[in-house]
Structures are given as C-alpha cells and as structure tokens.
Amino acid sequence: MCKEVNRRNRLPVDDYVQGVLKRNRAIFAQTITLVESNSSADMETAQAVLKQLHPYTGKSIRIGITGVPGVGKSTFIEGFGSLLCERGHRVAVLAIDPSSTITRGSILGDKTRMENLSKNPNAFIRPSASGGMLGGVARKTRETIFVCEAAGFDVILVETVGVGQSEVTVRSMVDFFLLLQITGAGDELQGMKKGVMELVDAILINKADGVNKQKALIAQSEYNGILHYLQPATKGWETKAYTCSSLTGEGLDEVWSMIQLFHKKTNESGVFSKRRQKQNLDWLHYMVEDYLRMNFYTHPKVTKVLPQIEQAVTEGTLSATMAANELVRNRNQ
Structure with a gap:
C-alpha cells in the first residue's frame, strides 16, 4: 500500500505534464499538490513540470475577488461560476483560506460552500491554506494558476480572505479585480475598504434583492460618486459600481459582460499585455x-x-x- 501511495505521489515529470494537458482530473489535482509543496524534492519536480507546461499557459482571464467576511463571496462565486460553465467556459476557483496564526490550522470549507459548482464537470475548486503568510495569500497561487491554464481553464477566479494586505498581492497576479460590498456595513470610506477601492476595476454591491434592493441602488450611486474622484486602477478603464443578487442571479450577466468589455478594451490598448509583463517581472x-x-x-x-x-x-x-x-x-x- 505504501509503495502504491508513494508511486502515485511521485509520478515522472512527463506523466504530470500529459495528465494536465489531457485534463485527467486526478493527475491535475496531484500536479497542483506538487506545485504547492514546500518539499525541496517536490519543488524541483514541480519546476520541471511547469517548464513543459509554460507554452500552454496565459490564455485565461484571471479575476481576483475580494470583500470582507460575510459579504457573500462564496455564494457569488458559485452563482457566477455556474453561469460561466453554462456558457461553455471552464472555471477554476482558487480560494485562499485563512490560517490560524496560532495553530496554523485552516477551515478549507469552500467546496462545501460551493456545493453545486464543485459538482460541475467544467469547474474546479481548490481551497488552499494561506499558512499565515502575508495577507493570507498562498505563495504558490501563481504557479497553480499556470497549471489551471494549461489544463484548459479559461476563467480563473482567485478569492482572497478579505483581510490585511492580501488584496495588494492578489492585484499583482490577476487581470481584473472585483470588490464585493453589501449595504449597511458602515462608513464606506473607513479602513480597508478605502484602500482597496483604489486597486479594483469594479465594485459589486451584493445581496441586492428584496428589501435590500433599493438600498443597494442608493449605495451604487454613492460609490460611483466616490470613484469619480479616485484614480482608476487600470489605465483607460473607468471603475464603476454595480449591483447583483447572488441568490437570484440578477445582475450576474451584466458582471460578465462588463468583464468581457474590460478584456476587449485593454487588449486593444495594449494595457492587458503590459500588465501581464509587469506581473511576470x-x-x-x-x-x-x-x-x-x-x-x-x-x-x-x-x-x-x-x-x-x-x-x-x-x-x-x-x-x-x-x-x-x-x-x-x-x-x-
């Protein structure tokens, strides 16, 4: 039994590469585990695998999603990801879980919070413990993105824990950055939210349904007033506020249309490729x-x-x- 486990965990480099390219989910998951490992032997093998996968990477749109705990990130990602899968996209969700600074333990519960999406054959959800690192962002997230792209996932969603400086780090590895907010959460200009507003390409007011719908529209107007005085995070793109309901699905179509427009405009202007180049440096x-x-x-x-x-x-x-x-x-x- 031990020999079988060891053999499975230590595949030859070509087996990892071909498994990813042929979209073998078992080998794909093992490859990400290999990439995330801190073992020196695994890191050497992982780099050999990534070198061969490199020509197949870079063809996705990478979307960062942040917001304070309780804003509904997991519910939004499940609804948004399911919508994209229905439209023929392949969606990978890299959910960075907070690790305890005392026990280094992590909840890793994102699959249970995205039950429907996790069952979709065109989706892949990878909860990853942050290990208490800066802003709760796992060190290997970038390389995991490359593996997902090589496996044919054309939309990568990177969820941050929504605390500390994780937003700055995730901003440095995604093309489009989305901030989720809810109404009635206090002064919109206080603390973390003020700083992160300068990093994002759109603000999305979630839970805009029922009695909250009118409040969400008012908050949208207020945010747009604030954003008017801030420097856009992306040259040539105007950051705006939008509303949606992850519960009913209302507004999710508009969010995707807006991201597609962003992709088109930044590609045409060359901003998209320049951002990727800077991120690589x-x-x-x-x-x-x-x-x-x-x-x-x-x-x-x-x-x-x-x-x-x-x-x-x-x-x-x-x-x-x-x-x-x-x-x-x-x-x-």
Missing part, C-alpha cells in the same frame, strides 16, 4: 527574494546561532539591527 523579483530568504534561514550556521540571537533580542540585550548584522556575519563566515 514582479514575480521574478519576489521569487529571488523568497529564495534568498529561504537560503539564508536554512543555512546551518544561521540555524545554529538563531535561537540564542532571538532570545537576546527578546530579552532586550541585543537590538534587532545588531542581531541582523550578527546573523549575516555568521552566515558569511
């Missing part, structure tokens, strides 16, 4: 920084002295700056 620099960080902290000389230096900083007998210099000095000896 940003990713290059991030990966270099990530490699240097990992290489530094796993170096034997650093791991040997790190506990004592951390204790000295904690006790206040050594400043953080002096401690950093000491670690670098030990690393370079």
